[in-house]
Structure formats: C-alpha cells, structure tokens
Amino acid sequence: MHLGALFIASHVLTSGSVREIARRFQLSPSTVSTAIHNLETELAMKLTERASGELATLIASGRVLEGLKPIMAAIGELGHWAGHDGAGADAYEAWSSRVPVKIVTMERFLEVADQGSINRAARRLRLGQPQLSLQLANLEKFLGHRLFERQAQGSVLTEEGRRAYQIFMAISQAWNDLKSSADERYRRTARSLRIGSIIPTGSESWVARCLGSLVSEWNARRNNNAISLVSMTADDLREALKSGRIDVAILDSVFGLESFRHRELLQTDMVVIAPPDSTETSVADLVAGHAICMPSPRTGLGHAAMVFSYERAPNRRRRGQDITAADSLPVIVDLVANHGYVSFLGRVSAMPIADKVRIVDLDEHLPMSYHVAFNHRKAAADACTMIIEAAARITSEAVVKTAAVA
Numbered sequence: 001m002h003l004g005a006l007f008i009a010s011h012v013l014t015s016g017s018v019r020e021i022a023r024r025f026q027l028s029p030s031t032v033s034t035a036i037h038n039l040e041t042e043l044a045m046k047l048t049e050r051a052s053g054e055l056a057t058l059i060a061s062g063r064v065l066e067g068l069k070p071i072m073a074a075i076g077e078l079g080h081w082a083g084h085d086g087a088g089a090d091a092y093e094a095w096s097s098r099v100p101v102k103i104v105t106m107e108r109f110l111e112v113a114d115q116g117s118i119n120r121a122a123r124r125l126r127l128g129q130p131q132l133s134l135q136l137a138n139l140e141k142f143l144g145h146r147l148f149e150r151q152a153q154g155s156v157l158t159e160e161g162r163r164a165y166q167i168f169m170a171i172s173q174a175w176n177d178l179k180s181s182a183d184e185r186y187r188r189t190a191r192s193l194r195i196g197s198i199i200p201t202g203s204e205s206w207v208a209r210c211l212g213s214l215v216s217e218w219n220a221r222r223n224n225n226a227i228s229l230v231s232m233t234a235d236d237l238r239e240a241l242k243s244g245r246i247d248v249a250i251l252d253s254v255f256g257l258e259s260f261r262h263r264e265l266l267q268t269d270m271v272v273i274a275p276p277d278s279t280e281t282s283v284a285d286l287v288a289g290h291a292i293c294m295p296s297p298r299t300g301l302g303h304a305a306m307v308f309s310y311e312r313a314p315n316r317r318r319r320g321q322d323i324t325a326a327d328s329l330p331v332i333v334d335l336v337a338n339h340g341y342v343s344f345l346g347r348v349s350a351m352p353i354a355d356k357v358r359i360v361d362l363d364e365h366l367p368m369s370y371h372v373a374f375n376h377r378k379a380a381a382d383a384c385t386m387i388i389e390a391a392a393r394i395t396s397e398a399v400v401k402t403a404a405v406a
Contacts, residue, residue, distance in 0.1 A: 003099040008035040013061045025097040070174035106168040117154035193225040197250035201329040204352040213390040225379045233298040247380040262373035268348040270366040273357040290342045296325040
C-alpha cells in the first residue's frame with residue numbers, strides 16, 4: 001500500500017461514495033475503487049459492499065477508520081513539511097491522494113536509520129545495496145529533502161531525516177497495529193470451517209437439527225477446526241462458495257454446482273402448506289382462495305415453486321398483489337399458520353411443522369432434492385459426510401413419528 005491509496009480509502013470510508021471522492025480528488029472511479037479493494041485485501045476483511053448500485057460501508061470500517069487516523073495525521077504533517085497545506089484544501093487533497101510513497105519503502109528507511117548503514121540494512125532486509133540506495137534516493141527526491149549524511153562509518157540522519165523518521169515511525173506503528181489485527185483474523189479464519197446453509201423453517205427443521213448435530217459431534221471429536229455457521233439463499237450460497245467465503249453449503253438446488261464437489265443430501269417432493277383451519281381440498285381452490293407467500297426465486301425451492309405456479313397452472317386465478325416473495329422461511333410459516341396464507345415447501349421441511357399447518361399434496365408429483373457442496377479441504381469433506389449421516393437419521397425419525405401419529 002502507498003500513502004495516497006490509504007488517504008483515498010480513508011475518505012471513501014468516511015463519505016461512503018466512490019464517485020464523490022473521485023470527483024473531489026480528480027481521479028478516475030476505478031483508481032478510487034482499487035484503493036478500497038487493496039486496503040480490504042491487505043487487512044483481509046470486507047469494509048464495503050454494493051447495495052442497489054450504491055456503496056455501503058460495513059461495521060468494520062469504523063474500526064479501520066479509527067486505526068487510520070494516525071496515518072492521516074502523518075500525511076498531513078508530510079504535506080505541511082512539503083509546503084502543500086498552504087495552497088488550499090483542494091490542492092492539498094490532490095497532492096495527498098497521489099503520494100506514491102509505499103509503506104515498505106518507509107520501513108526500509110527506518111531500518112537504514114536504525115542500522116546506521118545502508119549495507120547492514122540491505123543485508124538484514126535481504127536486498128541488494130544498489131536497490132536500497134535507489135529507493136532512498138527516490139524518497140529524498142519526492143520529499144525534497146536530504147535524509148542521510150553519507151559518511152565513511154555509515155549513514156547518519158540529517159535534521160530533515162530525523163523529522164522524516166518521526167513521521168514514518170508513526171505511520172509504520174499505526175499500520176502494523178491494523179495489520180496485526182488482520183493477521184490474527186486471518187489465522188482464525190484459516191483454522192475455522194465455514195458452513196453455509198439454506199434458511200431453516202425453525203429450530204425443529206431438519207436443516208437446523210442437522211447443523212446442531214454436526215456442531216455437537218464435531219466438537220465432541222475435538223477437531224482442530226472450529227465451525228462457524230451462516231444461513232443464506234441458494235444464490236448467495238453459490239457465490240460464497242465460489243469466492244471462498246464458505247467451505248460447505250447445504251442447498252435446495254443442484255443448479256450451478258458443476259464446478260464444486262457435491263453430493264445428494266436427500267430427496268423429497270413439493271407440497272402445499274395451508275392454514276390449519278382451511279377446508280379446500282384441491283391445490284387450485286387453495287391458491288384461488290388465499291393470498292400466497294412463497295420463497296423468492298433466489299432459493300431453489302422458490303424457483304421450483306415459481307415454475308409450478310406459472311407454468312404448470314397457467315389458467316388459475318391469481319391476483320398479483322396477493323403473491324408475496326420472502327427469503328425468511330419462519331416468516332412464511334407464520335403467515336400460513338396465523339394469517340391465512342398458503343405456500344410451498346419440500347415435504348421433508350413441512351413434516352416438522354405439521355402441527356401448525358395443513359400439508360396438501362400437489363395434483364402432480366414434483367420431485368425435489370437437497371445437496372451439500374464443498375471445497376477441496378479435508379475438513380469440508382469430513383463435515384459433508386457427517387451432515388449426510390445426520391440428515392438421513394433425522395428425516396427417518398420424522399417419517400417414523402408421522403406414521404405413528406397417523
């Protein structure tokens with residue numbers, strides 16, 4: 001990272017706008033975006049995300065902004081030293097956003113100052129002496145000050161060099177504080193096994209019970225990899241698996257998994273869930289007489305439900321304002337159980353809530369399957385096997401209980 005990029009990134013995190021900072025500093029939006037991206041890469045954490053075409057800063061950006069304050073103050077001191085702070089705010093910001101000095105160059109300057117010798121510093125840094133001398137010469141040229149007096153016994157800081165030493169030391173310490181936190185986060189992330197799943201219908205659902213069983217058994221075996229869990233839609237799970245943000249994904253669709261290792265988790269079929277006091281006996285009457293809330297097309301289940309609703313029953317009466325899409329299955333279940341809506345679920349997900357809703361078979365059998373996808377890590381493959389075993393055990397128990405009640 002160079003100081004100009006840190007200056008740009010700090011202002012983007014403050015303003016929340018790439019385009020505003022690009023206009024203000026007279027830079028291209030791609031240059032500003034690259035500065036943010038490089039900072040996120042260096043710190044191994046997401047600071048921003050795109051939402052409806054706009055940039056949104058995440059909670060972590062506040063801590064990073066606080067950590068960048070000493071660096072911004074040091075850049076201001078450099079600007080004052082170089083005479084750029086008296087030319088107006090616009091000129092100062094334009095200069096600061098283009099400071100080409102890299103942090104690694106500053107740290108090499110500090111090493112030479114501490115060693116009192118370019119040769120000794122070059123050996124410790126495992127660099128060639130000419131390369132290090134050239135970097136110091138370029139630094140002096142940019143600052144417009146001579147930083148070292150070259151003497152027979154070594155290199156001694158000039159008065160300007162001592163001032164540069166104080167500024168660069170403050171920057172180095174602040175940057176290392178930020179980086180040390182990032183390095184620890186990276187080590188924790190590297191050790192953890194990140195598992196994503198479709199959103200459970202509730203604590204009694206087979207997805208929630210599978211994950212609970214996995215965590216319990218995993219920790220009982222004292223595995224070295226700690227487990228972290230997150231729930232998303234099928235679309236988001238595929239993207240997270242592709243980007244490496246998760247290691248294992250439980251999905252309600254096999255679509256888009258061609259580039260990943262994946263195994264079938266279980267098979268089921270789609271059913272309608274209706275209000276417990278409803279009396280309609282056919283699916284056509286249910287969807288004609290009740291408002292509909294179904295999972296959004298971002299989920300595999302929602303996509304299958306849309307196919308059924310719009311392609312397999314094109315002539316049914318439906319009112320567009322009465323069809324609601326939601327990514328929260330607990331909300332859908334509540335709408336059906338308590339507010340007179342109907343919806344679509346996989347049978348295996350509907351059975352645990354049979355005491356809250358009516359389960360009605362479709363007129364035409366519509367098969368569904370759930371899958372688990374995973375990356376190259378051995379821990380991910382181990383977790384995949386345990387999830388499949390837990391799913392088989394839990395769903396068979398549900399079938400036995402349903403049969404007993406019947």
